[in-house]
Structure formats: structure tokens, C-alpha cells
Amino acid sequence: MTTSPETGSPYERLRAAILSLDLLPGERLSERGLESMLGASRTPIRAALMRLENEGLTRRDDRTWRVTPIDLSEIRALMEYREALETAVVALAVDRADDAELESLGAIARAGSEHDDADAVLRDGSDFHVALARLSRNPFLVDAIAGTLVRLSRTRWLEVRSAASRAHAAAEHREIVAAVAARDAERAHELVVAHGRGTRDRLLASLSEERLRLRGRGLSIVESATAG
Numbered sequence: 001m002t003t004s005p006e007t008g009s010p011y012e013r014l015r016a017a018i019l020s021l022d023l024l025p026g027e028r029l030s031e032r033g034l035e036s037m038l039g040a041s042r043t044p045i046r047a048a049l050m051r052l053e054n055e056g057l058t059r060r061d062d063r064t065w066r067v068t069p070i071d072l073s074e075i076r077a078l079m080e081y082r083e084a085l086e087t088a089v090v091a092l093a094v095d096r097a098d099d100a101e102l103e104s105l106g107a108i109a110r111a112g113s114e115h116d117d118a119d120a121v122l123r124d125g126s127d128f129h130v131a132l133a134r135l136s137r138n139p140f141l142v143d144a145i146a147g148t149l150v151r152l153s154r155t156r157w158l159e160v161r162s163a164a165s166r167a168h169a170a171a172e173h174r175e176i177v178a179a180v181a182a183r184d185a186e187r188a189h190e191l192v193v194a195h196g197r198g199t200r201d202r203l204l205a206s207l208s209e210e211r212l213r214l215r216g217r218g219l220s221i222v223e224s225a226t227a228g
Contacts, residue, residue, distance in 0.1 A: 009044070009048070010034075010038045010040040010044045010045050010047075010048045011044075011047070011048035011051055011052070013038055014034065014038065014045075014048050014049070014052065015048075015052060015055075015057065017037075018052065018057045018058070018067055018154070019057075019153045019154055019157060020119065020157065021154060021157065021158075023067050024067060024220070025067050025068065025069045025070045025154065025220045025221065026066060026067060026068075026069045026220025027066060027067045027220075028064060028065070028066050029049065029058065029064075029065040029066060029067065030065075031045055031046065031049075031065070034049075049065050055147075055150055055151070056068055056150075056151050057150075057154075069220035069221065069222045070154060070155060070207070070220065070221045070222070071221075071222050071223065071224050072204060072207060072208070072221065072222070072223040073223050073224045074151075074224065075152065075155055075200070075203065075204065075207075076200070076204070078148055078151055078152055079152075079196055079197075079199070079200040081144075081148060082145070082148045082152075082196055083192070083193060083196045083197070085133075085141060085144050085145055085148065086129070086132070086133075086145070086192040086196060087189050087192055087193060088136070088141060089132060089133050089135070089136045089138075089141055089145065089192075090132070090176070090179075090180060090185070090188040090189060090191075090192050091185055091188075091189065092135070092136035092137065092138060092141075093132065093135035093136050093180050093188075094180055094183050094184070094185045094188055095183075096135060096136065096137050097135040097180060099181075101134075101135055102135075102177065102180060102181045104131070105128070105131050105132060105135065105177050105180075106174070106177045106181070108124065108127050108128045108131050109128055109170070109173040109174045109176075109177050110174070111124055112124035112125060112128060112169070112170045112173055118157060118160045118161045118166075119157075121160045121166050121169075122153070122156055122157050122160050125156065125160070125169060125173075126146075126149045126153075128173050129145055129149060130142065130145060130146050130149070132145075132176070132180075133145040133146070135180070155203055155207070156199075156203070158203070158206065158207070159199065159202060159203045159206065165202060168198070169195070169199070172191065172194070172195040172198070173195075175191050176188060176191045176192060176195065179191055207221060
């Protein structure tokens with residue numbers, strides 16, 4: 001563990017280290033090592049580990065904590081779930097969003113094309129999808145979208161390192177905003193489906209092609225018989 005202590009709670013710092021792959025998928029997490037890394041006592045560290053377990057980012061194997069491996073089957077299942085959520089979101093947003101909200105969403109989409117930094121792009125992408133979900137005026141859809149993005153954050157971070165992927169996603173976000181603003185439910189549906197499936201296909205292809213190389217760097221990439 002090479003991550004140095006930063007500002008924020010032990011939970012926030014540990015979560016950031018996992019999402020940015022400073023702590024690798026499958027890596028063993030020693031409570032004593034985390035005390036040194038985070039400059040915190042064991043009690044808040046254990047609380048952070050349990051909270052991250054609920055988010056699917058850590059897991060316990062008997063008495064040992066580990067960063068959850070990247071599971072290709074889980075990624076496929078999460079992307080199917082996300083597609084169902086986001087098609088419901090845009091169907092509602094077309095009817096419920098007002099012009100001011102759509103202008104705000106458009107500004108978020110435009111901001112996403114202005115960054116080259118992968119971390120900033122990942123934040124902008126999450127902000128866009130959560131803001132889009134809020135246009136549905138359904139808090140359960142908002143929470144579900146936000147939770148799905150958290151579970152996909154590590155693998156999304158791998159994808160946004162590619163300039164081509166970043167540009168592609170930014171362009172698709174702007175098209176989705178335009179379709180919702182035009183109150184074109186069919187077009188908005190088509191775009192979010194294409195956006196999600198394109199992201200899934202690029203991500204899985206990249207992970208599959210680079211599986212051995214990534215394992216060589218210590219990343220644990222698995223494919224379970226069933227996701228979950």
C-alpha cells in the first residue's frame with residue numbers, strides 16, 4: 001500500500017484509493033497497514049471497511065479483508081440493470097423535466113468534454129447520469145443509478161483513460177440531452193441504450209484483451225458463474 005494519508009474521513013480516503021486502483025482489485029487489506037496508510041485508529045477503519053463492503057468494494061474472506069476483484073459477469077449484469085434504469089429515467093424525464101433543468105443538464109454534458117484528466121471525466125460522467133436521473137423526479141431511480149455507478153467506478157475509470165472513449169461518451173451525453181429537450185422519447189430511449197451497450201462492449205473487450213497483462217500488475221479479474 002503506497003497511498004499516503006490525505007484529507008477526508010478514513011472511509012472517503014479508502015474508497016478513493018479503491019476506485020482509483022491505488023488499492024488493486026483482490027489486494028489483501030491489513031487493518032494495521034490501513035492504520036498507517038490512513039493515520040486512523042482501528043475502529044473507524046473497521047467501520048469504513050464494512051461500509052465499503054455494502055457498496056461491493058471490499059469483502060471478507062474468513063478473517064481477512066480484501067478489495068473486491070473485478071468480476072466480468074457482474075459488470076454484464078450491472079450494465080443490464082443500468083440499461084433498464086436509464087430507459088425508465090429518460091421516459092419520465094421527457095415528460096417531467098423543465099427547461100431550466102435541461103439547460104443545467106446540458107451544461108454538465110458540455111463540461112464533460114472539457115477535461116482530459118481521467119478522474120475529472122469520471123466525476124463528470126457520474127454527475128451527468130445522476131443529474132439525468134433526477135429529471136425523472138423519482139428518488140428511487142436516482143439512488144439506484146448512483147449505486148450502480150459506484151459499483152462500476154473502478155472499471156469505468158479504466159475506460160475513461162482512453163481519449164477516444166472520453167470523446168465518444170461526451171458526444172453521446174450531448175445527444176441524449178438534445179433528445180430529452182426535444183421531448184423525443186423514442187430517440188432518447190435509443191440513445192441511452194446505445195450509450196450503455198457501447199460502454200459495456202468497449203469495457204469488456206478491453207478487460208478481456210488485457211486480462212493477462214492486468215493480472216501481471218496485480219489486478220484480480222475473474223468471471224463468476226453467476227453475478228452477485
